[in-house]
Amino acid sequence: MARLPEYLRALHHLxxxxxxxxxxxALAAAAGVNSAKLRKDLSHLGSYGTRGVGxxxxxxxxxxxxxxxxxxxxxxxxxxxxxxxxxxxxxxxFASRGFKIVALFDADPTRVGEQINGLDVRHIDELxxxxxxxxxxxxxxxxxxxxAQIVADLLVKAGVTSILNFAPCVLNVPEGVDVRKVDLxxxxxxxxxxxxxxxxxxxxxxxxx
Amino acid sequence: MARLPEYLRALHHLxxxxxxxxxxxALAAAAGVNSAKLRKDLSHLGSYGTRGVGxxxxxxxxxxxxxxxxxxxxxxxxxxxxxxxxxxxxxxxFASRGFKIVALFDADPTRVGEQINGLDVRHIDELxxxxxxxxxxxxxxxxxxxxAQIVADLLVKAGVTSILNFAPCVLNVPEGVDVRKVDLxxxxxxxxxxxxxxxxxxxxxxxxx
DNA sequence: AACTGTGAATTTGTTCACAGCA
DNA sequence: TGCTGTGAACAAATTCACAGTT
Numbered sequence: 001m002a003r004l005p006e007y008l009r010a011l012h013h014l015x016x017x018x019x020x021x022x023x024x025x026a027l028a029a030a031a032g033v034n035s036a037k038l039r040k041d042l043s044h045l046g047s048y049g050t051r052g053v054g055x056x057x058x059x060x061x062x063x064x065x066x067x068x069x070x071x072x073x074x075x076x077x078x079x080x081x082x083x084x085x086x087x088x089x090x091x092x093x094f095a096s097r098g099f100k101i102v103a104l105f106d107a108d109p110t111r112v113g114e115q116i117n118g119l120d121v122r123h124i125d126e127l128x129x130x131x132x133x134x135x136x137x138x139x140x141x142x143x144x145x146x147x148a149q150i151v152a153d154l155l156v157k158a159g160v161t162s163i164l165n166f167a168p169c170v171l172n173v174p175e176g177v178d179v180r181k182v183d184l185x186x187x188x189x190x191x192x193x194x195x196x197x198x199x200x201x202x203x204x205x206x207x208x209x
Numbered sequence: 210m211a212r213l214p215e216y217l218r219a220l221h222h223l224x225x226x227x228x229x230x231x232x233x234x235a236l237a238a239a240a241g242v243n244s245a246k247l248r249k250d251l252s253h254l255g256s257y258g259t260r261g262v263g264x265x266x267x268x269x270x271x272x273x274x275x276x277x278x279x280x281x282x283x284x285x286x287x288x289x290x291x292x293x294x295x296x297x298x299x300x301x302x303f304a305s306r307g308f309k310i311v312a313l314f315d316a317d318p319t320r321v322g323e324q325i326n327g328l329d330v331r332h333i334d335e336l337x338x339x340x341x342x343x344x345x346x347x348x349x350x351x352x353x354x355x356x357a358q359i360v361a362d363l364l365v366k367a368g369v370t371s372i373l374n375f376a377p378c379v380l381n382v383p384e385g386v387d388v389r390k391v392d393l394x395x396x397x398x399x400x401x402x403x404x405x406x407x408x409x410x411x412x413x414x415x416x417x418x
Numbered sequence: 419a420a421c422t423g424t425g426a427a428t429t430t431g432t433t434c435a436c437a438g439c440a
Numbered sequence: 441t442g443c444t445g446t447g448a449a450c451a452a453a454t455t456c457a458c459a460g461t462t
Binding site: 002004005006008009010013030031032067068069070072074076083084086087088090091092093094096097098099137138161162163164168169170176178180182183184185186187188189190191192193194195196197198199 | 211213214215217218219222239240241276277278279281283285292293295296297299300301302303305306307308346347370371372373377378379385387389391392393394395396397398399400401402403404405406407408
């Protein structure tokens with residue numbers, strides 16, 4: 001379930017604040033969801049709550065991390081160390097939440113050899129070998145759109161089975177490979193849409209209000 | 210509808226490739242969705258297709274851009290020019306798709322005055338004034354989590370009605386303010402979940418296969 | 419008394435399948 | 441004939457509401 005990571009973040013936050021247990025109501029508020037939905041989600045992992053009390057935070061954290069496979073710490077390769085890729089390579093949020101970027105690649109020879117956060121940028125020709133030797137299973141694509149499909153094919157061929165795609169394009173991958181897409185311009189456009197609706201509603205005199 | 214931006218991107222791509230019209234089947238493939246879903250989505254904007262032919266690309270682009278409010282070009286403020294904020298400020302994908310970051314803010318005085326992409330980083334104390342004078346309606350939060358709610362409150366108070374939040378936390382905002390969240394670590398954790406499921410399926414001998 | 423877990427009701431979203439138009 | 445637009449069927453997700461446990 002795609003909401004478990006959000007619950008996990010909220011749980012860690014509560015644990016750091018010194019709490020031992022939490023009710024579905026409180027956890028739902030911290031995660032920004034409805035409490036019934038949260039209970040239903042958690043009940044799918046098994047019954048880890050106590051009626052009248054709530055959920056044991058550290059126990060629930062362990063359960064959720066196990067479901068998400070975060071006890072295993074998977075190796076990640078990042079391809080494309082341009083503007084965004086550079087920031088992702090240096091982003092502390094990955095390491096602190098269980099992911100380790102173990103290799104950086106770029107097609108531009110002038111970038112190869114550069115060091116970012118203690119990692120050398122390697123040429124993309126080395127991708128296949130490195131993915132194998134470092135046992136990389138997750139790839140992050142932060143290249144321009146025209147290169148993204150080529151990189152995706154390389155990653156898949158090398159054995160990567162999950163891809164996080166920041167390039168603004170749809171990737172074609174074989175069955176069994178998971179792709180998640182993050183398109184920053186699309187996020188902005190969705191906000192623009194809401195802005196547009198709001199100003200239109202105002203202009204038309206809020207007849208419904 | 211949240212899929213329109215994806216259709217728009219695909220349409221622009223087709224237009225650049227020299228196409229004039231496109232069928233729902235082809236456009237759906239380019240956008241990575243089912244063709245019936247695409248037709249239903251587009252039919253909500255009105256009937257802009259021609260039976261037997263398909264959709265006129267440039268006409269449809271104009272319609273979709275209008276629905277999304279992209280003909281208006283809204284001003285954007287970015288708060289937090291750390292690692293990620295820096296990359297976002299320099300990200301070409303915003304400008305090329307109709308958004309203009311017009312102001313950068315940070316709380317750290319050592320960063321104030323720095324220039325990124327021709328924009329001065331201002332101190333967050335100037336946020337309220339700048340948002341008003343520059344008519345900013347969209348705010349991007351790229352601060353650490355503990356600062357995000359404070360920044361969100363500042364933005365809302367200054368008149369911003371849409372927020373794109375990159376900080377790993379839930380924001381509380383009043384009714385009428387839209388928030389979209391992008392959490393990079395959560396994206397990775399969702400991939401980790403799929404990886405975990407796949408390796409579990411393999412280990413248990415793929416009894417279903 | 420407080421809170422979980424869950425059937426049932428409801429809403430929302432997706433896909434099918436085809437009538438009807440160019 | 442090729443393709444859109446859409447009613448109807450289907451599927452999924454969400455929320456309600458409350459029985460049951462601690």
